[in-house]
Amino acid sequence: MTQDVPDGLPTSLLEGKALMAHLAKTLPTPAAQTLLSTYFNPRHPDHVLPGSVLSVSLPTGPFAGILISIRRKGIDTSFTLRNVVQRTGVEMRFNVCSPLIKDVKIISRAGQNGGKRMRRAKLFYLRDQPGKMTAISTAVKKASS
């Protein structure tokens, strides 16, 4: 039983050869691919460091917060933003290749323009430090308003 492969693609894909690599290249939207190759690519000069403040624009409104973790898994790369909303800490985890993410804006970068460089890759300790979070959340609010 032979099936047709779309133009320009090798027929070895039907046998499963290099299938995951092909999917990693073609499944994400171009916007997501640029995100993956710039902001979330550790070898790119513009990559975001944990501790930066990002704003993600979603179809239902923006969510801004400090980047506390990046989970690098190629196409499944995800990142977590933390913010304090009405005295309650809220964390949201996004997939970089999610088609819902219209835009990721960097409000402030860690280590640049007076922003502190974080000495950790995962900033889960911020969950226990409300003092640091209030300072960050007020800055986020001011910047995103």
Added chain:
Amino acid sequence: MLGLKGTMTIIDNSGALIAECVNVLKAKSTPGVGTVGDEIVVVIKRARPISHNAALSNIVKVRRGDVHRAVIVRTKKEVMRPDGRYIRFDDNAAVLLNKKKELLATRVNGVVSSDLRMKGWGKIASLAPKVSRYYFRPRSI
């Protein structure tokens, strides 16, 4: 993820402060753990003192030791949205209900999860001062 003995803050103006879960009202086959949007039975562990004037009037008086129904509005355990996002709050919170699944109090203080809307508690979600509007509304087919 709130089950038996799980404590949560009550974020409406009923007077209750902290409640403890006693039962999760779901199908008997599902495990007795509740998440955002689930109705649970709670015991009030701590409540605001009721002033003399309030005690005389017809305002709802919630006392320590009362057993009420409640709906979970925030969980510390992350909850997945249908689009793959996860949202997690810093505490567990609930809102008291009466037997008719209506709000016992009149106001809700604090953020609630938008997952409430998806589970049919749109009224409570709309009462909250700033609902987490970060949910994916499925397009109608």
